[in-house]
Amino acid sequence: xxxxxxxxxxxxxxxxxxxxxxxxxxxxxxxxxxxxxxxxxxxxxxxxxxxxxxxxxxxxxxxxxxxxxxxxxxxxxxxxxxxxxxxxxxxxxxxxxxxx
Amino acid sequence: xxxxxxxxxxxxxxxxxxxxxxxxxxxxxxxxxxxxxxxxxxxxxxxxxxxxxxxxxxxxxxxxxxxxxxxxxxxxxxxxxxxxxxxxxxxxxxxxxxxxxxxxxxxxxxxxxxxxxxxxxxxxxxxxxxxxxxxxxxxxxxxxxxxxxxxxxxxxxxxxxxxxxxxxxxxxxxxxxxxxxxxxxxxxxxxxxxxxxxxxxxxxxxxxxxxxxxxxxxxxxxxxxxxxxxxxxxxxxxxxxxxxxxxxxxxx
Numbered sequence: 105x106x107x108x109x110x111x112x113x114x115x116x117x118x119x120x121x122x123x124x125x126x127x128x129x130x131x132x133x134x135x136x137x138x139x140x141x142x143x144x145x146x147x148x149x150x151x152x153x154x155x156x157x158x159x160x161x162x163x164x165x166x167x168x169x170x171x172x173x174x175x176x177x178x179x180x181x182x183x184x185x186x187x188x189x190x191x192x193x194x195x196x197x198x199x200x201x202x203x204x
Numbered sequence: 205x206x207x208x209x210x211x212x213x214x215x216x217x218x219x220x221x222x223x224x225x226x227x228x229x230x231x232x233x234x235x236x237x238x239x240x241x242x243x244x245x246x247x248x249x250x251x252x253x254x255x256x257x258x259x260x261x262x263x264x265x266x267x268x269x270x271x272x273x274x275x276x277x278x279x280x281x282x283x284x285x286x287x288x289x290x291x292x293x294x295x296x297x298x299x300x301x302x303x304x305x306x307x308x309x310x311x312x313x314x315x316x317x318x319x320x321x322x323x324x325x326x327x328x329x330x331x332x333x334x335x336x337x338x339x340x341x342x343x344x345x346x347x348x349x350x351x352x353x354x355x356x357x358x359x360x361x362x363x364x365x366x367x368x369x370x371x372x373x374x375x376x377x378x379x380x381x382x383x384x385x386x387x388x389x390x391x392x393x394x395x396x397x398x399x400x401x402x403x404x405x406x407x408x409x410x411x412x413x414x415x416x417x418x419x420x421x422x423x424x425x426x427x428x429x430x431x432x433x434x435x436x437x438x439x440x441x442x443x444x445x446x447x448x449x450x451x452x453x454x455x456x
Contacts, residue, residue, distance in 0.1 A: 116384040121334070122282075124257065124378075140455045142257040144282035146334070148307065148351055150254050183280075183307060183334055 107132045111200050113193040114143075121145040121184030127197040129165055131204050136160050136169065141177075145184035152180035165201045170194050206302055206424040209239045211431060212411065217249035217275045217286070220293070222442035225278055226435055227297040228350070228357040235434050238298045240426060242414055244407070245286035245293065250274045250374060253281040253348065257455045260376060267374050275446050276454060279359065281335060281348035283375045290365035290396065292410050294418070296358050302422070303356050311335055311347060313421065314358050318345045321362065321417030325409065327400045335360075342395035364410040365398040 109131050114124040126140040139157045147153050156176040160169045174191050215223075220243055230236035250272055252261045261283040262274055272285075286293060296314055304310045311334060318337045322329035322344075329337050329344070337345035347360030372391035387393045398405045419426055445451050 114378060114380055116378075116380045118384070122378060122381050124260065126257065140257060142255050142260065142455050144253050144261075144280065145255060146280035146307075146349065147255070150278070150280065150350065153255060181307065 108137060109201070111197045113196045115189055115193060117185050117189055120186075123185045123189050123193060125190070125193040125197050127194075127201060129201045131201075134165050136163055136165055136201075139169075139173070141173075141190065143185065145182065147177070147183070148181045150180075152177055165198060167195065167198055169198060206238070206422060208418075208422065208424040208426050209237045210415070210426040210428045211239060211241045212243070212428065213241070213431075214244035214246040214288075216247065217245050217251065217273050218443045218446040219439060220245060221251065221275050221277055221446045223431075223435070223439040224295045224297075224357055224359055225442050226438035227295070228278075228352055228355060230435055230438060231297045231299065232353045232355040235432065236297060238302065239296070240418055240424075241293075241295045241297075242411055243293050243295070244288055245291070246288050248272060248288045249286050250283060251277050251286065252283045254278055254350075255280050255455065256283060258453055259456060260378065263374050263376050270370075270374065272374060274452060276452050277348065277359075279348035279350045279357070281346060284346060284361055285366065285371040285374055286361065287363070287366040287371070289407070290363060290367060290398075292362045292364065292407070292414060294360055294362065294414060296356075296418070298356055300351075300354050300356060307349070308333060310356065311349065311358070315345075315347050315360070316421035317414070317418035318347075318360065318362060319417070320420045321410075321413040322397060324413040324416045325364075325397050325401065325405060327397055339395050339397075339400045343393060344395050344397065344400075362410060362414060363394070363396040364405045364407070366394075366396050368394055368396065368399070 111127045122143040128138040156173045335347040344363045349358040
């Protein structure tokens with residue numbers, strides 16, 4: 105089995121934009137190697153997304169990451185996606201990561 | 205009436221994206237006046253939104269084959285193919301005194317310029333929130349915005365004669381998005397002014413139309429001018445960021 109795994113979850117928000125969550129994990133060490141929150145949405149200011157992505161780098165895979173990311177992104181104004189979309193895709197990705 | 209400086213130019217994609225950012229920064233320190241830029245990407249190029257995954261937004265293999273440069277923007281939104289001979293990009297830099305603070309409203313107010321420009325050329329276009337303009341349901345213009353302090357930069361496209369087959373071959377749109385838009389492929393989702401009119405519209409006509417459109421939408425009087433030395437200098441310094449692999453692959 106590959107040790108590094110990329111998990112991508114995506115949604116097209118009705119009347120909004122595309123949101124993709126890419127979670128790159130080290131299955132053996134149970135750690136997040138990288139998180140990318142991507143798509144054609146808008147966030148003001150954009151840096152909150154960078155900050156959210158960086159906040160979980162090299163941390164243990166767990167559902168706590170969801171709140172961490174959502175709290176940071178919540179500091180911005182989102183257009184085309186909502187925090188709930190981020191939350192549910194991230195949950196799905198973590199679920200898959202925990203299954204290994 | 206709002207006196208709005210007009211800059212018309214062309215240049216490579218790194219310069220264009222660097223200059224938009226330079227104008228945003230220099231606007232809020234009051235060196236740059238409120239400005240409308242109408243510009244051409246020369247050579248033709250692809251830009252992607254700040255949050256986009258490079259490999260999921262662009263067909264990298266195809267872009268490399270065709271030698272088309274790719275640049276990441278500071279603004280969100282989607283991937284764009286800027287055809288040198290078929291697309292004019294505009295950018296507006298202004299303080300929020302002239303533009304609504306409400307984001308959705310500000311998109312609508314500025315993007316009216318695109319709707320009026322199309323109307324000037326004889327095409328009925330419609331703004332679809334958040335940031336699209338369509339002709340009979342097909343997109344020919346997209347906008348993206350960023351704000352810093354009390355200043356807004358909005359840039360967007362106006363496809364008057366873009367090679368849409370080429371566009372469709374270099375941009376990637378995920379299946380779930382096409383499905384939501386109820387189109388089989390990206391080619392069916394886009395159009396140009398020329399396609400709508402059934403005749404080839406020229407660059408000069410398009411620039412006239414955009415001048416008319418934005419003056420009307422913003423109740424502004426345009427005066428054509430040159431860039432200031434500080435603007436060119438900062439743009440040249442910022443170009444390195446846009447040329448860097450690190451920036452392009454911020455979200456690989």
